[in-house]
Amino acid sequence: MATSAADTNRLTSSKSKFSSWTWVSWLKVLVFVLSLLPAASIVHAVVTGVSGPNPIEFITHSTGEWGLRFLLLGLVLSPMRWSFKSVTPIKFRRMIGLFAFFYVVAHFATYLVLDQQLDLAAVAEDIFKRTYIIAGFVSLVVLVPLAITSTKGMQRRLGRRWLSLHKLVYVASIAAVLHYVWLAKGDQIEPLVYAAVLVVLLGMRVVRKFKKR
């Protein structure tokens, strides 16, 4: 079976191999482009001024929200695999996960560079004192090893341990949702919607585990 990474390599190495592209390869290109659209629209809104008088707040909120959306999207793929009885959704897991990492890093970089203006004392105070920042930071830190070990090579090298390691995505997702729930002012509905989606996605895994026994 043609694998995705190999497909991508062929794209760069030889045009004649295009014929071997499966629909999954084309879908991957589409998903890749779609996943970049939020970033493009954020940049566009800031450059044109549509983002309003406080663009730093706008970038912080929108990158954070997209990071969370991609994290949850990544958790939809396994349930899709079970219900469609097809491994195809899993072929998108790496890309979706890396886009989650991309938006989360952009979110943190915005906070660090534009919002706090590299005032490391203020950042340290935030990270040690403020629960919602701790949660956000935990999510970011946990995602780093997952991004680093996302390559085919690392997957092969780590073998069984790779799967256990990548279970950390649950920790990252829970921490990210808590980050959002705890930072919202008043009793806002959006963070709770994300929390509900996460509970359903994790619940499906628990139910499946029990059924298997």
Next chain:
Amino acid sequence: MQDWMKLAGIRSSDITDEAVFRQRRTLLQAAAAAGMTGAIATDSFAMTEKLSMDVAETQYKAEGEITSEETATSYNNFYELGTDKGDPLKNAKFLKTDPWSVTVDGECDAPGTFTLEDILKPHAIEERVYRLRCVEAWSMVIPWNGFPLADLLKRFKPNSKAKYVAFETVSSQKLPGMRSRVLDWPYREGLRIDEAMHPLSFMAIGMYGNVIPNQNGAPMRLVLPWKYGFKSIKSIVKISFTEEQPQTSWNMSAPHEYGFFSNVNPNVSHPRWSQAKERKLVGDAGGLSALFASKTETAYLNGYAEEVGNLYADMDLKKFF
């Protein structure tokens, strides 16, 4: 000149329309690009309704650059009209300010229900350029038009039991943001009577020489420049003189985060963020340049310590935040 009903009626059809707003924005940008100055920009703002009465200058002039009218009227916290900063402008049309009446009750000798016209009639309108510091750590500098709150409150003859004044925002209208229970409606605020009677406390009915737009709290709102912005309650329909300290919305929502006083104080952090610095949304605050503008240190009582510092002289401000 003082036909307030008419004034309010005219206003509901102008600034609230987003298409018009965008068009005006484009006009402004075009004017700026062509290197034209204030006169043109003022012209393109003509769609806002000019205040119909004379506005007297005062000595209250916060130094520094003034926030653009566009920024101050498009970036708002007014949760009855939605929780995003752009929502209040978008949903401004849902707030009906004509007719408008204000009920005054509690510990006073001249209570009653008054039309907006009754409320405003005796007051001469003045301009005050005040700093506004939001609890979210951004700030603006805004020219407000209105009159001292004390002048209004004295008309209702508060009695000796009136230790506090409570205010309520309109809640009888079905405003889009009120569908969510983000706060316990109606929005409530309150002041100690000496705070309310302080000369800095201001009731605004306009800003930038124009009738105050709905998203900024039409037809009348408080402006308390030494307190975090949420204390400056918008679209007031009720004023009550009380003996006990009244309930206030954000304090009810999160008592350990928002105190009754909520004075601007860089030394007392909000539990979830520092209050030491602020991001000034002044001048032409949007666009790329705003990305790298540095933050400013926040001043105790937002720089109004000389005026109002004595109100809190013997209080533990970490306890009474």
